[in-house]
Amino acid sequence: MLVSDLEARQQSAFDFLFANQNHDGGWSYKAKGLSYTEPTAMAVLALLSPVGAGRADNKVRTDLVQVVKAGLDWLRMGWHEDGGWGIFHEDLFSNWNTYLGAWVWGIILKTPLLVSRFAQPDDENRLKHAHEFMLDKMREPKVGADEGKQIKNLFSINYNFQGFGWGPRESGWVIPTSLALIALTVFDPTAPTTDPIVQNARSYLSDRSCPVGGWNVGNPFMFDKQLPPTSDATAYALLAWSATGTAADFYREDTTNAAVTKLSTFLADSKSDLTITLTTWALRLWQDDPNQFDALAKQQSKLGGWGESSFATAFGALALSSSRYYFKPGS
């Protein structure tokens, strides 16, 4: 697909996101639904693409700035004093959505063009607290040796690796660990090589990969059986790995190859808008296949979205972005 085609499709996706922004500034998972943190954060990240990629002012739609500002205001209103975010404003308990909030502000505050347009005085403080919340509350607690041995027997996983959970002080799982890794790396790009917590979480991801390739929730084995990988966890883990390192960083060098192969199969077999957009995004980071946008293009509606979902459409728009501004701010 030509670059101009990709850009046209991305603009069309933006049209869909503009049209489906709720009056309160947020986005929902489904048509006419309530605003939630995750689709709002992903929509904002997607819409930052033109500015994040360094496009000149006169090439950025003026309405885009207002739409993004409204989205950011919605996210700011959902921020809690403890430093985290819940799933939506009514959810007063901070959880995994903190990774998404921290990701968005990490990108904005570390990209000069975005700072000048979107940052507010308290945002630095917001990001700092979110970072602290992730490290203090969201990392899975260390397991004792006795329980650890039982876990190793049951699930064949290394209990010394601590991932990140869906909620505070909960067990680590692949998707939240992936999101946390991205947020922590955006916050400090040197973290994968200097921060033991980030390195340990990367080891967690490596340890939890399925023998056949790819990832599932986080249990490659259940007793003596192999639990098959799923498209979502595989895509998130590959996104995180792309943000934090290279294939060579894995203990088993073929881990990413096997995961990419698996993800390509999921994409080929999928009829789901969410799976097609998310897996295309992840695959784009790992392979250079001229046909990789075929399924994405086929599923995009005339209104620019994928299905009626702003969430899937945000992934679609991110997949179409030629820049990796969403992982490497200011680059």
Added chain:
Amino acid sequence: MSISRVKPKKRLLSRRQFTRLLLLGATGGTVVVAEIASRPLGLLKWLGVNFNRVQRSVFAAQSQVAIINALTYENDLLPALRSGWDLIDMPDVTDKRVVLKPNIIYNIPGGETNTRPEVIDATIRLLVEKGAKEVIVAEGTAYQRDITDLLWQSGIMQVLQNNNVRFVDLNYDDLVKVPVKGGYASREFYWLPKTVVEADLLISMPKLKTHHWTGATLSMKNLYGTVPGLKYGWPKNTLHVTGIEANIIELYQTLAPLVAIVDGILGMEGDGPLFGRSKAAQVLVLGRDLVAVDATCARIMGFEPGPNTIKHIWFADWLGLGFMNQDKIKLKGVQLNSVKQTFVAPPIIDEGITRY
């Protein structure tokens, strides 16, 4: 000579007053100790539960459960399902919005992991026939964030399309804060999907399967799928950590009114809910008392529920939420003994391990 009377020293408390105070203190202390000892229920609730249990065991009518033979998925299941529905006191669904909650969990080729589409299809047609205003199929699957491909792979999507029925992914439905009714799992409320909360009737449609944490996964355990991953994560491990049995019961009590239709044509034995072997029981089991339905299903599998086996059934019975004991269940349809199987029990796992 004058006798001067020595004025007796005035006591602070008379003996009688002192005795009363002592009794009052002892009673108060006992209440406090009992309150602490009866946690998490608390004394008042504990007394209420026991009063309810005694009252139910004496006055409540037996719960009705239908067991219907269904040999294979290849035959149209509607006649069998209809006969079961009409045999017992199932609710009137005329003009009702009914939500079907099957168990759709993983695509493991060759495994009897998910509620079969044939059972869902027959249930949809039965409800339409009975005058339901709207039938919705809904699930919040536990092991992946996107259920769409699982719906296609399991054949359920085709059933939805053929019947023009809407599917709601409960993991992403708009959420409503619902106060819990029991208070067994150290939480005050659940965030639950609007579709479930606003349903006139929720039909739990599990697969007849063993389960390595709970012994069996039947109509009450299937309610875990109503809990949104969005809030509770995938695979909803937080419900496990805060008490798997307690959360099952909490959901059952909070979500009523409910009905159960269990797909037991082909079940799963051994290492359920994902890796067990297929086991034919050739039944559909129906009822509106989910405790009685699950107890009956357990017996069909060859397990007797109790405080050490499939504990949540026993716990629900103890709380007075339904009947587990056979003498309080009126079975209709085929005889229990004629369909009773010997399912291989699931592996036993240390209860201290709270990770899936």
